Amino acid sequence: MKRIIALALASIMAFVGTGTAVFADATSDQAKAKKSKRSVRIEFTSDIHSYVDVTRGNVNGEIRERGGIARLSTLLKKHANEVKYDTIYLDGGDFSQGTLFQAGYIQEAAELGLLADVGLTAGTIGNHEWDLAGRGFADMLNTAMAKNDKLPPLLCANLDFSGELTEEQQYVQKTLKKYVKKSGQKHLGNTIIKTKDGLKIGLFGISGVESIEDSPTSGMKWADQVETATAQVEYLKDKCDMIVCISHSGVESTEEGEDIELAKACPDIDLIISGHSHTFLYEPVMVGNTLIAASGEYLSYMGYVDATVDKDGNCTFANYELDPINAMVASDPSIQPKVDAYKAAIDSEYLAEYGVTCDQTVAHCNWDFTSLAEMYATHDEYPMGDLIADSYLYEARKNGINDIDIALVGLGTIRGSFTKGDISVSDAFEICSLGAGKDNSSGHPILSAYITGAELKLLVELDASLGPLVSSIKMSYAGLEYKFNDKRAILDKVTSVHIVRDDGTREKIYDDKMYKVCCNMYAANMLGMLNGLTRGILKIVPKDKDGTEISDFYDYELVDAQGREIKEWYAFADYLSSFKPNEEGVSEIPAKYQDKQGRKVKYEQTGLAAIKNPGGTTIASMIGVILLLGLLILVERKIRKKVKKKM
Numbered sequence: 001m002k003r004i005i006a007l008a009l010a011s012i013m014a015f016v017g018t019g020t021a022v023f024a025d026a027t028s029d030q031a032k033a034k035k036s037k038r039s040v041r042i043e044f045t046s047d048i049h050s051y052v053d054v055t056r057g058n059v060n061g062e063i064r065e066r067g068g069i070a071r072l073s074t075l076l077k078k079h080a081n082e083v084k085y086d087t088i089y090l091d092g093g094d095f096s097q098g099t100l101f102q103a104g105y106i107q108e109a110a111e112l113g114l115l116a117d118v119g120l121t122a123g124t125i126g127n128h129e130w131d132l133a134g135r136g137f138a139d140m141l142n143t144a145m146a147k148n149d150k151l152p153p154l155l156c157a158n159l160d161f162s163g164e165l166t167e168e169q170q171y172v173q174k175t176l177k178k179y180v181k182k183s184g185q186k187h188l189g190n191t192i193i194k195t196k197d198g199l200k201i202g203l204f205g206i207s208g209v210e211s212i213e214d215s216p217t218s219g220m221k222w223a224d225q226v227e228t229a230t231a232q233v234e235y236l237k238d239k240c241d242m243i244v245c246i247s248h249s250g251v252e253s254t255e256e257g258e259d260i261e262l263a264k265a266c267p268d269i270d271l272i273i274s275g276h277s278h279t280f281l282y283e284p285v286m287v288g289n290t291l292i293a294a295s296g297e298y299l300s301y302m303g304y305v306d307a308t309v310d311k312d313g314n315c316t317f318a319n320y321e322l323d324p325i326n327a328m329v330a331s332d333p334s335i336q337p338k339v340d341a342y343k344a345a346i347d348s349e350y351l352a353e354y355g356v357t358c359d360q361t362v363a364h365c366n367w368d369f370t371s372l373a374e375m376y377a378t379h380d381e382y383p384m385g386d387l388i389a390d391s392y393l394y395e396a397r398k399n400g401i402n403d404i405d406i407a408l409v410g411l412g413t414i415r416g417s418f419t420k421g422d423i424s425v426s427d428a429f430e431i432c433s434l435g436a437g438k439d440n441s442s443g444h445p446i447l448s449a450y451i452t453g454a455e456l457k458l459l460v461e462l463d464a465s466l467g468p469l470v471s472s473i474k475m476s477y478a479g480l481e482y483k484f485n486d487k488r489a490i491l492d493k494v495t496s497v498h499i500v501r502d503d504g505t506r507e508k509i510y511d512d513k514m515y516k517v518c519c520n521m522y523a524a525n526m527l528g529m530l531n532g533l534t535r536g537i538l539k540i541v542p543k544d545k546d547g548t549e550i551s552d553f554y555d556y557e558l559v560d561a562q563g564r565e566i567k568e569w570y571a572f573a574d575y576l577s578s579f580k581p582n583e584e585g586v587s588e589i590p591a592k593y594q595d596k597q598g599r600k601v602k603y604e605q606t607g608l609a610a611i612k613n614p615g616g617t618t619i620a621s622m623i624g625v626i627l628l629l630g631l632l633i634l635v636e637r638k639i640r641k642k643v644k645k646k647m
Helices: 002-016 028-032 069-082 100-104 110-117 133-147 167-182 209-213 225-236 258-265 336-354 372-377 383-398 425-431 453-466 521-528 530-534 568-576 616-646
Strands: 038-045 055-059 062-066 086-091 122-124 190-194 200-207 242-248 271-275 285-287 290-293 301-309 315-324 361-365 406-410 421-424 446-452 475-478 480-485 494-500 506-508 514-520 600-603
Touching: 038 069, 038 271, 055 425, 069 086, 069 110, 069 301, 069 336, 086 242, 086 271, 100 110, 100 336, 100 425, 110 133, 110 336, 122 200, 122 242, 133 167, 190 225, 200 225, 225 242, 225 258, 242 258, 258 271, 258 285, 258 290, 290 301, 290 315, 361 568, 383 406, 383 446, 383 475, 383 514, 383 568, 406 521, 421 425, 425 568, 446 453, 446 521, 453 475, 453 480, 453 494, 453 514, 475 480, 514 521
Parallel strands: 038 086, 086 122, 200 242, 242 271, 271 290, 406 514, 480 600
Antiparallel strands: 038 301, 055 062, 190 200, 285 290, 301 315, 361 421, 406 475, 446 514, 480 494, 494 506
């Protein structure tokens, strides 16, 4: 273990160096000179996901306004005036990717520029900062440096630049060195700040295991986060009065999560600002003497806590709270014009070619759709999924592509839901905001491929059987309906499945017939990964029209009359604007989307009904259900890991 820690430390120091970024001189003797109690208010956010302007959405069951970095600025200034001691503001990563502001990620770097404007003390790098790969992240940093005189430190101690590096890794390393210098740091991994009454706070950043798995496009190498954190704490503890870890790792509950395990492994950390899991901790989690704080997502709240260090070096906390960022908070007039300017740039540089603007109303809704949280918590047909799937077929046919049989939408790529009221282009984009196309611009493209009827039946069975285990693979459909008995054996739950044509005609699915499906890039990759996961036991192979296995899905993107990729978000927005207008002349979402349409019907029948017309797994379950479930548990774990990587 000592050798592993030494190697990890060497990897870190290859880039970070042996010192620490010091805003004020900090020596071991000075750090020990504790004369009296000293305090600081620590404010925190995480998982902003480009919600830098105000939106309306579901915040833990409450429909309200959320977000707006100008409102955040107002709160930061309010807190600075409330307390007699210093305030610092920290962010737990994933500050980008989630709204239309991400369309200018490389060209505008709006998120980082605005965080600099509101006085972010330091932040860490989330997995979504790598969505456009390492080169895209570095290009964004270069834009931020060119556009801003001052930038906040970005801390990530377990980025590993040791050994032989790829061209992309070298480019990221070179760019980060420039950024570190401009932001006032001296190193990437950690920094020490000093308050006006002499309190020295050591900060370091970490990316967790799931975060690293969720950023396969980063192209980076990573050191173990626990060993890295241990090394960082060992280095900082004699130089600081308190140690704060800004972690993009997450907590799932008050008892589970990577940051809870990190606190157990590194008890000398005083405070962990936890990001990645989008968790709202209305009360902090205490692990030993370590406080774990998390403020949720999308600038719904700004969290804060007061820390005090006494003359003996003991750190205590008080006044922990999540302060709502809502309609009761006014926008800072010095920040809102900058937000508006970035929005205007998105309109002119990205949306103009689609003939729309961020704030343009595309539809009106007379009800609240099922919330995303409820969709993840249940296993059913989702009206939002139906709406998105129908938009794929609508846009394909609008562009002369009339031979698609079925559209598929994975729950893992639905990023939100609609509430009652008008729906803008920005609102539509937020629902389908993930990914980028071959053109390197924001938004998944829609593509098409062929699978056999037997493979289509397997796909539906996987949705019915494994959806409750891996929520992100739950599917929504257009052009298909099926029923499943939830009391039947796993992989034998589906009792009927049909193709449904536009006129309502239901057609039997034939095992050897080829069916053309369309989906976004994420779902296409998910379809093709089952063979490797199950060693050929379960197999879905996306093919071209000649039956040849597809090797590069980008070659099968749907394009419009101008030869542009058909983006998922634009298909969705365009479909929303196509409905019959209401009295105000605004397209109104049809009432059929207020409820389920029978595309995915779950029922429960026990007794003989559960074994009627048994399939292979029902027969096998009669012989040895324990062996079968053991295999499926292994498959589920592999699918969960692969799905996270694909996201």
